[in-house]
Amino acid sequence: MLLLYVLIAEWLFFYFAGTTVNRRGVTVGFGTLDRQFDILRHSCEIGLLALALTPVIITAGIDLSVGSLLGLCAILFGKFWHDGGLPIPIAATLALGCGALGGALNAALITALRLPPLIVTLGTYSLFRGLAEAITRGSVTYTNFPEGFLFIGQERWLGLPAQAWLFFAVAIGVWVLVHRMTFGRSFRAIGFSPEGARYAGLPVDRHIALAYILAGLIAALAAIIYTARLGQAKADAGTGYELFAITAVVLGGTSIFGGRGSVTGTLLGVAAIAVLKSGLASLPVVMRMNAAEEMSGVLTGALLLLALTAGVLPRLWSQRRARHAAVPKTLPTS
């Protein structure tokens, strides 16, 4: 809830500070509808990854490989279409399948071999990116996609950027999964207490696997949208996106220790980061000290640390109080 107010305040600030009227009397900067659509368009891919990570983090896991998997799927999609001569829909379906496979690899290593998710996905983070670079030998990019495909990434449909509809559809899907289906319950139980979930007869391994496979699938969808937006598929697609996505999820109130979290929180987190990034770029030079990129990094980090601290402080305080209250009892009686 706090995040919603932060987001509104943030947006209003940029609306007033970042919008100007130029000499011809045209409004430019943050306050224009075009700019708002731009923010939406640019946040779809990171937003999708954040949605993908929400169930994973609720199970007390983590997936660092989603950004790399995005790159690999983008390349595979381009290769299927360009080198394989497959029609776009089939290439896209295959790419989605590859995303799910990548997620399944993470899932298998985590559930069957009981390896920690952080390490497993750190490994696949390098593996997927490396594969993408190997396939393209670091130089090939696939371009010249047909108009009809680029529509997904560059045009509007029913008044909104086309990819926003896909994003919203996935958001609703993940929301239903986490908040309206038994899977969400299971994810939470696993996140709070994997042993407790096992003793309740829940299929712990199967549900953990589901979260990672779903994450891979959504990462592949993000790859297709990314390719359509830029009009090219390249091996470095989505580099560093996983960190923004994790930031958005945690900012949205999902506990990195598992159990707690919501999809609406994740959406707010994504919006807060996107507005911050875009808003800083539209500020007058004086205010952003001519360093929008750097400022956005600093402010995103500060925002995240602040959110984490705000989440932990009440517990720390109550523990402290409890400790102070307990002291007299343990004092020697003499």
Place this chain on the structure above:
Amino acid sequence: MTPPLLELRRLTKSFGGARALRGVDFDLKAGEVHALLGENGAGKSTLIKIVTGAHQPDGGTIMVGGELAEDLTPAAAQALGIACVYQQPALFPDLSVAENIALRLERGGVLRTVGWRARHGCARDLLQRIGAEIDPATEVRSLSMPEQQLVEIACALGSGARIVIMDEPTASLTHKEQHLLFTVVRELRKSGVGVIYISHRLEEIFALADRVTVLRDGESVGTHPVSSMNEAGLIRMMVGREVAQIYPPSESAPGEVVLALRDVGCAASGVRGVTLDVRAGEVVGLAGLVGAGRTELARVLFGLTPADSGEISLNGQRVTLRSPGEAVAQGIAYVPEDRRRHGVVLEMPIAHNMTMAVHGQLFRGAWLRFGAERSLTLDYIRDLAVKCSGPFAPGGSLSGGNQQKVSLARWLATKPKVLILDEPTQGVDVGAKSEIHKIVRRLAKEGLAVLLISSDLPEVIGMSDRIGVMRGGALTAVLPGGADAHAVMAAALGTTERGAA
């Protein structure tokens, strides 16, 4: 006359509401082996933890060598020459024997140099003194459990311990290793060390100890020279009390056999050849000492550690139970011993906890139905009289007894055929305890087959239609309900089967 090495006077200690020690007197002389005996929960562990400084007593005095020891901390206890050898040695597996001994004994700053030769020499000396043939350079990981225990004893010796506490040191030893250990203990005694020896094996106490103190319900029942005691006498002292509490009477006539075990074993958890029938409407108690394999048997039946030998049948049909999910699907429910870790997810609401095992039945097509969940939860809250602020209060906000009821409700909701209750009243207040007893009786009357694991002897005797007694992973005796407490205790201690260990 020299004062005793250790003298405890009127020691009391409570945990929450439970009084673990109610004024215990105990003394240990130099050069004696003093056995400490008692049922599970009689207060032995608490006593040991106070002497080693891990717990602070609420009242009473501790005298070490005739001097008052106040505010005993683990470090202070060690400085006073008190050392403890635990059942599970607490050594660093990746370090060598000499390094482990040095870690306990050597003191010094960060910058001191390591004298490897002296370190190994010291370790070799100590090991030699207790007659252990272990190379100080060996990695502890490669040692057997008894060898590790010997290293622990060497540590105790090296620290100049005058008081050595041994907590069930022979639990994992073979016969031959036991004899080696006994020799070491006798050596210690000869050199003037006082040994507090805790064991459930009565024959060891007769073989080794000079005096024995029996604890019961946190009180000392008496201290006697071992030579003046016999086994029957010791068991009588341990059990002692009458079955004072009133248990609801059995009202059901047992029906068909629901759960049939034939020679069921699981090598991984040490369950061996268990053959047992549980009938509909019957409460079968499982008695035994801690570590006798009762929880392990329950885990086998619930698919947590699947059986690797024998047959399990439900209603006459052979079943395999490879995961909790399969066990639940077959109609087996398990209310686990550790309810805070396994029984209830503390952070989740009561309602979510109660429906956790019935996702498949209650939520068709995996869609949550909040109305159905709420009404099911309210039904069980009313039915089992769960005291809570509402169906969405977190599980962790409830008292132990009410958490147990939530855990129970979760499994009743699955409409099981077999209900396994593992220590259902442990750490539960008296009121909730008798409520749980009534619920168990009612469930049996409704035709459930109940397997009741309990370390509370009166409970297991008062509640069960038949009592299975386990020892060392095997079912060693099946006694009728209301059996004599001495008989159950004797079976649990294995005194009816001399020499089998």
